[in-house]
Amino acid sequence: MIEILSYPFMQRALIAALLTGLIAPAIGTYVVQRRLSLLGDGLGHVALAGVGLALLTGAAPIPIAVAACVAGAVVVEILRQRGKATGDVGLAVLFYGGLAAGVFLSGISGVGAGGLAQYLFGSLTTVTASDLTLIAVLTVVILVTTLGLAPQLYAVSTDEEFAHTQGLRVRLYHIAVVSLAAVTVALAMRTVGLLLVSALMVVPVAAARNLVHGFAATLLCAIGIGVTTAVGGAAASFYVDAAPGAFIVLLAIAVFLLSWPISYLLRRRDAATVLPELVDDDELITPHTITEDHPHQHAPGCGHPAVQHGDHTDFIHEGHRHAIHADHYDEH
Amino acid sequence: MLVEPQTVLAAADLTVERGGLPVLRGVSISVRTGEAVALLGGNGSGKSTLIRTLLGLLPHRRGTVTLFGSPVRDFRDWARIGYVPQRSLTTLGGSKVKEVVAAGRLARRRLFRPLSRADRDTVQKAIALVGLSEHRDTDVARLSGGQQQRLLVARALAGEPDLLVLDEPTSGVDLEHQRVLAEVLVRLLAAGTSVLVVLHEVGSLAGLIDRAVVLSDGRIVHDGPLGDLGQHRHGMGGHQHDHAESLDDHDRSAETLLGGAIEP
Numbered sequence: 031m032i033e034i035l036s037y038p039f040m041q042r043a044l045i046a047a048l049l050t051g052l053i054a055p056a057i058g059t060y061v062v063q064r065r066l067s068l069l070g071d072g073l074g075h076v077a078l079a080g081v082g083l084a085l086l087t088g089a090a091p092i093p094i095a096v097a098a099c100v101a102g103a104v105v106v107e108i109l110r111q112r113g114k115a116t117g118d119v120g121l122a123v124l125f126y127g128g129l130a131a132g133v134f135l136s137g138i139s140g141v142g143a144g145g146l147a148q149y150l151f152g153s154l155t156t157v158t159a160s161d162l163t164l165i166a167v168l169t170v171v172i173l174v175t176t177l178g179l180a181p182q183l184y185a186v187s188t189d190e191e192f193a194h195t196q197g198l199r200v201r202l203y204h205i206a207v208v209s210l211a212a213v214t215v216a217l218a219m220r221t222v223g224l225l226l227v228s229a230l231m232v233v234p235v236a237a238a239r240n241l242v243h244g245f246a247a248t249l250l251c252a253i254g255i256g257v258t259t260a261v262g263g264a265a266a267s268f269y270v271d272a273a274p275g276a277f278i279v280l281l282a283i284a285v286f287l288l289s290w291p292i293s294y295l296l297r298r299r300d301a302a303t304v305l306p307e308l309v310d311d312d313e314l315i316t317p318h319t320i321t322e323d324h325p326h327q328h329a330p331g332c333g334h335p336a337v338q339h340g341d342h343t344d345f346i347h348e349g350h351r352h353a354i355h356a357d358h359y360d361e362h
Numbered sequence: 363m364l365v366e367p368q369t370v371l372a373a374a375d376l377t378v379e380r381g382g383l384p385v386l387r388g389v390s391i392s393v394r395t396g397e398a399v400a401l402l403g404g405n406g407s408g409k410s411t412l413i414r415t416l417l418g419l420l421p422h423r424r425g426t427v428t429l430f431g432s433p434v435r436d437f438r439d440w441a442r443i444g445y446v447p448q449r450s451l452t453t454l455g456g457s458k459v460k461e462v463v464a465a466g467r468l469a470r471r472r473l474f475r476p477l478s479r480a481d482r483d484t485v486q487k488a489i490a491l492v493g494l495s496e497h498r499d500t501d502v503a504r505l506s507g508g509q510q511q512r513l514l515v516a517r518a519l520a521g522e523p524d525l526l527v528l529d530e531p532t533s534g535v536d537l538e539h540q541r542v543l544a545e546v547l548v549r550l551l552a553a554g555t556s557v558l559v560v561l562h563e564v565g566s567l568a569g570l571i572d573r574a575v576v577l578s579d580g581r582i583v584h585d586g587p588l589g590d591l592g593q594h595r596h597g598m599g600g601h602q603h604d605h606a607e608s609l610d611d612h613d614r615s616a617e618t619l620l621g622g623a624i625e626p
Contacts, residue, residue, distance in 0.1 A: 063456075178474045188454050191447055192421050196468040197440030212521040243501045244458035294430070 034268050043154040049169045050221040051260025054250035056176040057210045058231030063187040070228030073215040076128035081149050082135030088290035099212035106207045152223030152275030165217050220274035229279040237286040238294035368395045370525045370556045376425035378415050385411045389579045398557040403577035409560045441469035446516030446528040449511050453504035464518030488520040509538030528559040540566040
């Protein structure tokens with residue numbers, strides 16, 4: 031670990047990976063909640079048009095890509111809000127238009143479509159100091175918004191109409207979310223690349239949803255997974271000489287795959303400790319079946335597993351449950 | 363001196379179109395302070411459309427909507443309104459109960475400020491009022507349908523509203539949940555809250571309804587006491603008597619009510 035930190039290009043690469051790992055899941059949590067998981071992918075194509083334009087004009091690619099991406103995201107969102115983008119057709123036209131424009135413009139510029147490859151797949155190790163400054167500034171903006179406005183963004187992305195009746199400017203918040211997603215995508219073209227950034231917005235969130243309960247916990251857990259896999263993947267790719275973007279995404283997917291069996295185990299543990307509530311269906315009272323003569327005295331720690339059953343405790347006894355009732359036990 | 367009760371919600375000559383077809387035609391409706399109004403009608407009669415237009419969620423082509431004295435377009439005092447949408451329309455899975463209910467405080471919160479202690483206390487109280495205290499940290503997806511319905515009521519109550527608007531809060535939930543809901547509404551009405559509730563059938567809430575408005579094919583065909591529709595009217599304690607029996611009664615009378623509503 032010390033060794034790779036001695037290379038300035040690796041220092042920049044690791045910081046860029048860290049920042050991407052922070053912001054992609056932070057904004058991704060809201061994008062996934064709105065069921066726009068593939069938005070990032072589409073915006074990646076639009077960002078390519080920006081890169082093509084930058085190659086043609088000789089400008090720095092990141093600012094132009096950010097601008098193109100935000101413009102594309104806002105257009106798509108407004109079309110969606112007005113009900114114009116019925117079906118996926120409108121979006122597809124915009125996204126593939128972006129891809130075609132990127133290839134076309136880079137062709138005219140003389141660089142050729144090959145020049146786009148480093149943006150498609152990321153090029154962590156060529157991140158410059160000025161790239162890093164821009165990424166850092168936008169990271170602050172994205173984190174302040176996604177964490178500071180979490181209650182508002184949560185409300186508009188889970189229940190639009192209710193958020194409206196709370197006086198929230200729902201459309202404005204939606205535009206803010208897609209714009210921030212667009213910025214994230216454009217920034218990530220230097221780290222994991224445009225084709226893979228959508229994965230870093232979605233996969234850590236999907237894994238976090240399996241591992242923890244609640245929206246706030248999901249947001250924080252997703253950021254944790256994002257940072258860990260991004261930095262871990264970037265560092266590991268240095269040693270095995272692999273493409274860092276691909277490594278990062280594969281790591282995130284590995285975490286996601288692992289989250290399935292873990293969530294299964296967590297669920298089983300939960301289910302074993304609390305049985306379904308009785309409180310809510312008083313009408314359905316457990317039939318009163320008294321156990322046969324039962325000399326054993328159940329008590330916490332008597333050796334029979336105790337489970338909470340609504341308002342009382344049952345003791346699991348040879349495949350059935352005993353509940354203390356007056357001087358005898360009931361079968362539950 | 364007799365003071366005219368204040369009107370919290372009023373709509374006049376409302377016409378709403380969806381997809382080019384008129385869904386509401388010349389509808390006028392009002393709710394006064396402390397009043398419980400039931401909005402009744404069959405499927406497709408425009409009940410939900412009316413509720414959502416009154417809240418400014420859908421645009422109207424003609425007519426006026428006034429909330430607490432100001433036109434719905436200019437209305438800003440959203441903390442005074444608590445909306446309980448239809449359960450099927452929400453996508454809250456993955457959230458904890460207390461997170462969902464806390465969203466009901468948003469109209470009273472300022473940007474970039476964390477939840478205050480007072481906010482937290484109000485959220486806890488709203489959860490307790492609908493009997494979900496044990497489920498504060500439960501994932502919404504793991505609640506039963508009736509519990510989810512009560513959760514949506516708690517979220518609306520967390521904002522301490524003066525007007526509660528509920529869209530079919532009793533559909534598809536069992537008697538126990540309906541009883542809890544009726545009790546909560548009785549307490550709110552006693553405290554001076556106004557209630558506008560969309561119902562498919564009057565059912566267990568009949569005892570607390572002051573006035574019924576019946577929609578049929580986008581027009582209002584009745585506006586007056588439930589009793590005028592041949593409904594046996596219960597007192598405020600109507601929800602306390604034996605449930606299995608009274609619900610049957612209500613179901614039958616609700617059918618006559620809706621059947622009769624078609625020919626005003």
